[in-house]
Amino acid sequence: MPNAIEVRGLTKRYGPLSAVEQIDFNVEAGTVFAFLGPNGAGKTTTTEILEGLRRRTGGDVRVLGLDPWTQGYALHQRIGVIPQDFRFFEKLTPKEGILYYGSLFGTRPDPKSLLARVDLEDKADSHFDTLSGGQKQKLGLALALTNNPEVCFLDEPTTGLDPQARRSIWEVIRTLRREGRTVFLTTHYLEEAELLADQVAIIHHGKIIASGTPGEIIRAHGRPERLVFDAPPALGEYLHSTLGVATELRDGRVEVSLESNRDALRILSAVDASGLPWKGFSTRTETLEDVFVRLVGPMDDGALKSEVPA
Amino acid sequence: MKPRRVFADLKVVSRSYFRNPAALFFSLAFPIILIALFGLIFSVGSGGPVSIAVDNLDHNSPTSVAFLAALNQTKLVTVTVVNYPAGSFSAQLGDNGYSAGLIIPAGFAADYANRSSVNVTVFTNPEDATAAGQTEGAVSAVVNSMNLAAACGGGHCTPVIGIPPTENIGSQVYTYIDYLIPGLIGFSILTSPMFSMVEIASSYRKDGIFRELSLTPLTKSEWLLSRIVWYVLLTFVTAGIMIGAGVVLFGAHVEITLGLLPFLFIGPFLFVSLGMLAGTVAKTPESAAVIGNIITFPMMFLSGTFFAVSAFPNYLQAVAHVLPLYYVIDGMDQVMLFSNPMRALYDFGVITILAVIVFALAVRFFQWRDTQ
Ligand SMILES: Nc1ncnc2c1ncn2[C@@H]1O[C@H](COP(=O)(O)OP(=O)(O)OP(=O)(O)O)[C@@H](O)[C@H]1O
Numbered sequence: 001m002p003n004a005i006e007v008r009g010l011t012k013r014y015g016p017l018s019a020v021e022q023i024d025f026n027v028e029a030g031t032v033f034a035f036l037g038p039n040g041a042g043k044t045t046t047t048e049i050l051e052g053l054r055r056r057t058g059g060d061v062r063v064l065g066l067d068p069w070t071q072g073y074a075l076h077q078r079i080g081v082i083p084q085d086f087r088f089f090e091k092l093t094p095k096e097g098i099l100y101y102g103s104l105f106g107t108r109p110d111p112k113s114l115l116a117r118v119d120l121e122d123k124a125d126s127h128f129d130t131l132s133g134g135q136k137q138k139l140g141l142a143l144a145l146t147n148n149p150e151v152c153f154l155d156e157p158t159t160g161l162d163p164q165a166r167r168s169i170w171e172v173i174r175t176l177r178r179e180g181r182t183v184f185l186t187t188h189y190l191e192e193a194e195l196l197a198d199q200v201a202i203i204h205h206g207k208i209i210a211s212g213t214p215g216e217i218i219r220a221h222g223r224p225e226r227l228v229f230d231a232p233p234a235l236g237e238y239l240h241s242t243l244g245v246a247t248e249l250r251d252g253r254v255e256v257s258l259e260s261n262r263d264a265l266r267i268l269s270a271v272d273a274s275g276l277p278w279k280g281f282s283t284r285t286e287t288l289e290d291v292f293v294r295l296v297g298p299m300d301d302g303a304l305k306s307e308v309p310a
Numbered sequence: 311m312k313p314r315r316v317f318a319d320l321k322v323v324s325r326s327y328f329r330n331p332a333a334l335f336f337s338l339a340f341p342i343i344l345i346a347l348f349g350l351i352f353s354v355g356s357g358g359p360v361s362i363a364v365d366n367l368d369h370n371s372p373t374s375v376a377f378l379a380a381l382n383q384t385k386l387v388t389v390t391v392v393n394y395p396a397g398s399f400s401a402q403l404g405d406n407g408y409s410a411g412l413i414i415p416a417g418f419a420a421d422y423a424n425r426s427s428v429n430v431t432v433f434t435n436p437e438d439a440t441a442a443g444q445t446e447g448a449v450s451a452v453v454n455s456m457n458l459a460a461a462c463g464g465g466h467c468t469p470v471i472g473i474p475p476t477e478n479i480g481s482q483v484y485t486y487i488d489y490l491i492p493g494l495i496g497f498s499i500l501t502s503p504m505f506s507m508v509e510i511a512s513s514y515r516k517d518g519i520f521r522e523l524s525l526t527p528l529t530k531s532e533w534l535l536s537r538i539v540w541y542v543l544l545t546f547v548t549a550g551i552m553i554g555a556g557v558v559l560f561g562a563h564v565e566i567t568l569g570l571l572p573f574l575f576i577g578p579f580l581f582v583s584l585g586m587l588a589g590t591v592a593k594t595p596e597s598a599a600v601i602g603n604i605i606t607f608p609m610m611f612l613s614g615t616f617f618a619v620s621a622f623p624n625y626l627q628a629v630a631h632v633l634p635l636y637y638v639i640d641g642m643d644q645v646m647l648f649s650n651p652m653r654a655l656y657d658f659g660v661i662t663i664l665a666v667i668v669f670a671l672a673v674r675f676f677q678w679r680d681t682q
């Protein structure tokens with residue numbers, strides 16, 4: 001598959017501030033690419049440069065083979081965009097908005113089915129300024145689809161949505177992928193990236209610090225699988241002194257890293273031999289979220305509810 | 311340039327407009343209010359007789375009564391006899407809303423019969439020059455004729471020079487309201503697009519609406535054109551309302567000709583573009599409003615909106631001649647009042663050239679996208 005998006009050495013400065021610094025990545029056509037990063041990491045800046053809304057300071061960018069800044073007009077016919085803080089004409093209804101975009105693009109969208117797709121049919125005739133934040137976001141998504149885009153740029157499409165609405169947006173994204181479209185998604189929700197994305201890149205302070213499939217990132221940056229015992233701290237000390245394995249106390253439980261599956265048997269028999277009381281055990285694999293939090297520190301915007309201390 | 315897109319955008323403009331009650335009220339009721347207000351202030355002041363309060367200290371002597379009757383006959387003033395406490399006449403005038411007053415002294419009739427000199431005292435409000443002039447004119451006319459009668463010794467004097475009734479120039483007399491109609495149409499051609507475009511230019515940028523639109527095939531000139539079409543439509547409605555109100559309320563006689571059309575097109579064209587340009591060069595909504603006001607206010611008053619430019623002192627006339635709105639209003643005066651198509655054509659030419667330049671500059675400088 002050819003690349004829908006190619007980014008080489010992209011740099012963006014706002015005066016002295018370097019918002020994006022020498023980043024490279026490709027997005028293969030027909031895949032979902034998730035761009036992760038904490039607040040202020042440079043996600044929106046990068047996205048807007050790809051959309052042709054912002055001028056880059058350096059590097060090269062191609063979307064569908066076009067330079068977004070100089071060939072924006074041609075590019076915009078073929079992409080769909082929801083900006084992070086989507087706003088629209090206050091007194092227009094979603095239905096009118098879709099018909100408006102349809103006549104601008106020269107497409108004939110069916111407002112009813114498009115609104116059904118983003119789960120907003122019941123608000124088809126309400127003025128934009130009476131919609132809730134999530135409903136506005138859904139309209140943004142519906143509008144981004146009126147021109148039947150080859151690439152969709154969704155900047156935090158699910159932020160502020162209730163769980164039900166997030167699922168319906170996920171479903172839209174899956175459908176877009178099935179239809180062979182490319183999706184460029186930014187998000188704070190790591191499970192979302194894990195669920196939807198073929199490829200993920202994590203950006204922090206304007207630099208990409210990890211990229212690949214979610215599995216690749218976890219393998220490269222995550223800790224090994226671990227055994228978790230519901231047992232007193234003394235068990236950790238015992239295992240460390242007898243087996244020399246690294247143990248950790250977390251949430252009142254003892255965690256032991258597993259280098260291989262063999263270790264598991266050794267550790268379990270050592271636990272048994274220790275004579276210390278233990279109520280049970282479980283295994284724990286790191287998620288993308290664990291990796292993310294370790295790489296960039298916890299985010300305090302409520303998107304992440306991690307039990308891992310900083 | 312695709313008419314389909316202009317039309318689609320026009321629909322959005324009109325919907326946003328009709329769903330905003332304040333905007334609707336201002337564009338429909340405001341023209342009537344303007345005409346009624348200025349029509350009342352100025353036509354009553356200049357047309358009708360001035361009401362003057364007279365304190366007759368000569369106790370209704372026949373001579374003083376004849377004097378007052380003669381004043382009434384001039385039609386310049388209507389006399390109301392009052393009886394204010396001595397020494398507070400001038401203050402009482404103001405308190406009772408009179409703009410002029412007169413005191414006839416005690417012994418007026420006797421002094422007149424004896425031909426010994428006697429003074430009638432006139433009070434006027436210097437701020438109301440029209441009323442003052444009318445009052446002084448009426449009083450001195452009556453005084454002169456009575457002096458003349460006295461000089462002839464009560465006998466019959468044959469007038470040497472007579473003045474037959476005044477005749478009018480041409481076929482028509484123009485009243486203030488006639489001038490006011492083109493002036494106020496010009497006023498709304500200027501103000502409604504200027505204020506709203508300046509506001510839109512900065513708020514759409516702040517709200518990201520321009521950014522949103524830049525992602526569609528709508529071009530900047532299509533966008534601006536749809537606003538122009540909208541304000542042309544609005545101008546037609548406003549002009550219709552103003553002409554109607556002027557004719558119905560004040561009996562204005564203006565000519566409603568096809569010659570008016572070019573000005574109702576080119577005026578909004580110019581000021582929509584100018585408003586956009588002003589809103590574009592400003593960096594913040596606040597500075598946009600300031601720039602908009604700096605451009606708008608001189609034009610609002612000095613272009614012949616409320617007062618005819620020909621009545622200005624020379625230096626102000628020179629200022630008026632560099633204001634674009636002057637040419638719009640002058641052009642409408644020429645077609646609606648003076649049937650002078652050549653001068654109207656000249657005015658139209660000036661505005662058209664200016665409008666094209668301003669439109670091009672607005673399209674050139676206004677940015678959909680963030681240039682940062
Ligand atoms: N127009 C601008 N002028 C100056 N600095 C800016 C501008 N836009 C963004 N920045 C700065 O650039 C950096 C990256 O911002 P960006 O909006 O790309 O972050 P983000 O990853 O999208 O964050 P979030 O998750 O909060 O949306 C931030 O430090 C921000 O303050």
Ligand SMILES: [Mg+2]
Pocket residue numbers: 043044045084155
């Ligand atoms: Mg962002």
